[in-house]
Amino acid sequence: MMMSRRTILLGAAALPLAATALVSKAVAQTGTGTITSPSDIPPILFVHGNGDHAALWMTQLWRMESNGMARDRLMAINFTDPLSRSDDGVEQPNRSSTTQQRRELGEAIAELKRRTGAARVALVANSRGGYAVRNYIRNGGAADVSHAVLCGVPNHGVYAWSDNPGSEFNGNGPFLRELNGGEGQEVTDGTAFLTLRGDGTDKYAQPDGRFAGKPGTSTGITSDGPALRGATNLVLGTLDHREVGFHPRAFREIYKFIAGREPARIAVEAEPAVRLGGLVTGMAGGVPTNRPVAGATVEIFCVAPETGERIGGAVHRATTGPDGRWGTAQVEPTWPLEIVLAAPGAPITHFYRSPFPRSSDVVHLRPGRALGPADAGVGAVVMMSRPRGYFGLPRDIVALDGKEPADIKAGVPTDSLATVRLPAAEIGRPVVALCNEERLVARAWPAAENRVTLAEFTL
The missing domain is CATH 2.60.40.2190 (Immunoglobulin-like)
Incomplete structure (x- = not known):
């Protein structure tokens, strides 16, 4: 696929180490020139991926708190049945459809808005969780979402094949064709989008089908698969499919995009109790x-x-x-x-x-x-x-x-x-x-x- 001209390659040398606090101004100007504080940042809902759970976001929640965000303005969803169906349109026990995930995400967004009184929230998602985010925003939810950060999301599929068309991970299937439809941008107006991806190190963005069960067969997908036309697309060096959501480098970009400024610290600040x-x-x-x-x-x-x-x-x-x-x-x-x-x-x-x-x-x-x-x-x-x-x-x-x-x-x-x-x-x-x-x-x-x-x- 053609990469957005806003794609930026971030190598390891350009980013801080995990245990080193980034020295920056705690209060800075955003791109609009407005002075902001932690209370000005929209509430953030973190969305996990396929088969996962809310606890994966624990370290990023800690980093947000260490930068002054109130704990009650942060939330991480637990999807009831986090694993996808083999065919999105065919019911399977203990697995969820894209429609079910969109509904559960909408309920969590409504709860975070109710709890904080905010008109809009920011969403941060890893892997399959980004499908629910895009699905919600595209189908009438843009007014609820100020920012969408998609980390390692296979936005163009794990593969693009003619077989298994019902899989939500098939770039040629109906679900992703609808999300990515049209010749223009692939994002929804009214919400700011950021994608984060690795440089050839994401096992679900590979040209060879060995991780999809067909070694030696072209997937039709490249390492640029998570990028979206109309989004800000960043490459975070050698980070893998999960690290692009949970690593300290990823936190820096997530925070900058939502808050409009550098975080005051990357390291987690300990509590006395x-x-x-x-x-x-x-x-x-x-x-x-x-x-x-x-x-x-x-x-x-x-x-x-x-x-x-x-x-x-x-x-x-x-x-x-x-x-x-x-x-x-x-x-x-x-x-x-x-x-x-x-x-x-x-x-x-x-x-x-x-x-x-x-x-x-x-x-x-x-x-x-x-x-x-x-x-x-x-x-x-x-x-x-x-x-x-x-x-x-x-x-x-x-x-x-x-x-x-x-x-x-x-x-x-x-x-x-x-x-x-x-x-x-x-x-x-x-x-x-x-x-x-x-x-x-x-x-x-x-x-x-x-x-x-x-x-x-x-x-």
């Missing part, structure tokens, strides 16, 4: 959902950073009711945590997390995968997960238990989960998970007790 809460969800028919799970128990422990051993008893213990909520837990912003989830019909999952520097009510807990034939006879199953990005080799420093994981493929970043299996003699020992500058120390729990370990990165 941290309160955590969230939702327990699970699988239904083999499909991830965001439907609440009742009767799940959640325990939280402070652990030693170098060994993963518990320090004292549980600092929080709760059993979920019909709403699936498990909070509120109070922790210190310097504590590494072990969160133990025991949900009906699922393995007991021991999550190991870096310290939470700020409060959050979107700490999503979904049990780790069920033990299968590959785990038969092993002592412990230890996994590490990167929800806000993929492990890219050789781009990233990645190690699990002192080794580069064999189940992470090199090249275009595609994998967000790695697994190591330990013999029975090694149950209980510490296992180090490393991704770039984030280091987690987990403990190996016995698989024979239907327990799994999941080291979950924040960055």
Whole structure:
């Protein structure tokens, strides 16, 4: 496709590091010459992608708060059934259509407007979430939305083929043909649009069909697929499909576009007291959902950073009711945590997390995968997960238990989960998970007790 003349290539050298606060004026002029403050920024609703949940936006919510935005002016949606249908027009259990997602998004927009009294809100979406955003705006919602930021959204499809026309990810299908119809601009007047994409590092914007199940077949899509005519289109260097929404570099562009000025800081500013809460969800028919799970128990422990051993008893213990909520837990912003989830019909999952520097009510807990034939006879199953990005080799420093994981493929970043299996003699020992500058120390729990370990990165 032809790129907009407003496409700008942003390489790594032009952007700040994750842990470095950007030095800028806290109050600056916007493009219209108006002096703004955090209260002048429209409320922001964050929209997750296919199979995901609101918690992926936690770090960007923290960065917005660290730049002075009030917590009640920020919101992240949990779509009830986040996974798409194989054919958008054919009902599938526990999956959603584009129409259902548009309706749920509209309800969330109305709630944020009601809560804040604002006439319009800004929307920030990753991947499939951008379809709901564009669908809502195009079908009468432009008056509600001041800004739309689309991060890694496959706006022209993951592929453009004649087969499987009902898939919403088919650029030749009716859904995307309608969204992108016409010879003029591909955005809706009255709303400002920004797209963010990687430079050949998005697995859903590839010319070869290997990530769509047809290696060697042209997809008809290039790395420019997420760009839109009429939008401001930015390329964020080697960031992958998820990082273009959740990385500190992405935050800078999201904030600048909505606020009209540089953020005062990129790094998250810690709070003196941290309160955590969230939702327990699970699988239904083999499909991830965001439907609440009742009767799940959640325990939280402070652990030693170098060994993963518990320090004292549980600092929080709760059993979920019909709403699936498990909070509120109070922790210190310097504590590494072990969160133990025991949900009906699922393995007991021991999550190991870096310290939470700020409060959050979107700490999503979904049990780790069920033990299968590959785990038969092993002592412990230890996994590490990167929800806000993929492990890219050789781009990233990645190690699990002192080794580069064999189940992470090199090249275009595609994998967000790695697994190591330990013999029975090694149950209980510490296992180090490393991704770039984030280091987690987990403990190996016995698989024979239907327990799994999941080291979950924040960055």
